[in-house]
Amino acid sequence: MISLCKDQKVFDTKEQGVLKEILSARRDVRGHHFLDKPIEDAILTEILEAAILAPSVGFSQPWKFILVQDPLKRDEIYHEFRKENTKAAKMFPTTSIYTSLKLEGIKEAPLNIAVLYQKPTKTILGQTTQKKMGEYSVVCAIQNLWLMARAHNVGVGWVSILRAKKVKKILGISNEYKLVGYLTLGYVSKFLDEPELLKLKWDERKRIKEVVEWV
Numbered sequence: 001m002i003s004l005c006k007d008q009k010v011f012d013t014k015e016q017g018v019l020k021e022i023l024s025a026r027r028d029v030r031g032h033h034f035l036d037k038p039i040e041d042a043i044l045t046e047i048l049e050a051a052i053l054a055p056s057v058g059f060s061q062p063w064k065f066i067l068v069q070d071p072l073k074r075d076e077i078y079h080e081f082r083k084e085n086t087k088a089a090k091m092f093p094t095t096s097i098y099t100s101l102k103l104e105g106i107k108e109a110p111l112n113i114a115v116l117y118q119k120p121t122k123t124i125l126g127q128t129t130q131k132k133m134g135e136y137s138v139v140c141a142i143q144n145l146w147l148m149a150r151a152h153n154v155g156v157g158w159v160s161i162l163r164a165k166k167v168k169k170i171l172g173i174s175n176e177y178k179l180v181g182y183l184t185l186g187y188v189s190k191f192l193d194e195p196e197l198l199k200l201k202w203d204e205r206k207r208i209k210e211v212v213e214w215v
Helices: 013-025 041-051 071-089 095-100 133-151 164-171
Strands: 063-068 111-118 154-158 177-187
Touching: 013 133, 041 063, 041 133, 063 071, 063 133, 071 095, 071 164, 111 133, 133 154, 133 177, 164 177
Parallel strands: none
Antiparallel strands: 063 111, 111 177, 154 177
């Protein structure tokens, strides 16, 4: 075991195993699994606090979270999803499988969260060459949120079949922000033992040797 200063936390194999379990059990939750049960304020706070512990390039912390509960706004966003989903279905040869999928939980989930990136108004350390590093930092925040939610047995779905400009207009979000993710959160009837698309054989899980290369 690597030795650190005595005042620094060293994680043992049990804690490492718990983290691996959470990573392995994380799922993208669809609408037909959400329960009509609100997330407790204390747990929601922990989930959001985990999000803002994410790494951010230049310590820019460029994220903002809009919690969407208004049913009328969610209806508008759902309508936008339906339009885009109809277009998307025509792009896949396996249209029948695609149309059978429940790809969102906008109306069913107790809570929706729009995750935003705040565009910089000054030069940001570490973002002078790769301009999108701030947006990638927001994605890290989403991953933190997702894992902490799973640790609290709260499901998360990422709804990507949406036009960002339309969502921003519905929610009244100004041009200083860019929509990075639209999430649905809530307790669920069950977490699948495998990702749904893997179960349906939409694609296969890649193995380490397929995606790792030494140079």
